[in-house]
Amino acid sequence: MTALLMQPLRSLRDSFMDLLPIILVVSFFQFAVLQQPLPNVAKLLTGIFMVMLGLALFIQGLKMALFPLGEEMAFNFVRAGSLWWLFLFAFTLGFGTTVAEPALIAISDEAATIAAAGGMINNNEDSQASYALGLRLTVALAVGVSLLLSVLRILKGWPVQYLIIGGYIGVVIMTSFAPPEIIGIAYDSGGVATSTVTVPLVTALGVGLASSIRGRDPMLDGFGLIALASMMPIIFVMAYGMLI
């Protein structure tokens, strides 16, 4: 009974500790540097409690659902021995979770505006909309391809650093050829691909694959999926900018 009561309390206390640095930094700058009073204390406390509760619930849900689901899928694919389905699953997961991502939709609309202002595309609604959609599909395709490539990498046991360093050399070379308007967007599109729900799932998938394939080490082979998923969109978006 006490254990049942203590567990949520402990999670809440952990979340409070996670938030403490933010509270300290914001209070210090508010009082000591900017010398201003705190606005609306009741609202502030409600907000902080909501963030704490949310974080505690999320972490609990992570352990109950996202981690086991990702690992279970990995085990099942390996046991079923259906490689092509596994590749299709990895691609679909990457493409499907990215294409509807609100951050990506926002950034591609913004990119279309910049491109129209920079004279890269016609300054009308139709060409802006198709440019934005093209960009969205490009990023989603990049994330899908990156997850597929990561699964192949785990199966083959390729060290992750060759792919990443090779990719970043590609990024550096492409940066000098791509139109300047696209570079900022390209770098930012790497970050939007990895949402808070996708990260735990993809991490669990990689670790699950690496632990269920003989000769693979979960530490050496299981991580690195997020890294590739954040790099691939940079390359794809710059290529998109060069082609359009």
Added chain:
Amino acid sequence: MGALSDFGGTLLHLLRDVMPIIGILFGFQLIVLRKKIKHPSRVLIGLIFVILGLAFFLEGLEMVLFPIGRLMAEQLTAPEFIYGEGAVIPALADWTDYYWVYIFAAAIGFATTIAEPALIAVALKANQVSGGTVSVNGLRIAVAMGVATGVALGAFRIVTGAPLHWFIITGYVLVIIQTAFAPKTIIPLAYDSGGVTTSTVTVPLVAALGLGLSETIPGRSPLLDGFGLIAFASLFPIIAVMAYAQLSALRAPKHDGPTRTQEINDH
């Protein structure tokens, strides 16, 4: 009443984001693999926790942290704060005048990274997989220090107007050199920690800081200079995590540090 409908809206948005993921997972599990889901009720409750938790988390941030943080970024970068009331901004900004901006950039970069849910997830997994050699908080602090350095340096770059790509290329060269020397087991994890920092909490505040700086400093454009901060925030954690592993390996060459697992795991 307003807060309640806001919460409902956030919840609806999240449901729309998470539905495709759940659809893909269950679709493949049930149709392709033809396997039942283990402990379905537990998984269902877990998914509800994830969605509800994120809704509370985002709504709470939107209610208190984001407004205060954005206002703070605005106030700290405002010419009145930096040069005093009524002063004129010099055409060539002296980078030393902006010291509070760098301190704020580093502090808020560190603090928001510690609260980043995706990083907590990766740290929990890494701790479990490494059998405890990678400590949850050690990894989070290393990543947070990387973000702090990255954001402060990014703010400095916006103030001075130095070209973004020189910093990025130097950073990548550093990553390549470290990769050659860091303990092998930490490398994939270090690379991953670059990607997880740019999600829920850090980006809105850091973006506000970049926007505030590039709007007030003469000669900077929000469109061209506002972007760099995020790139910095994802590059420097990689360097920091590898440096952390290198330091632990140096300090404890004979004990069970990260280097030890490397020898055990190498085959």
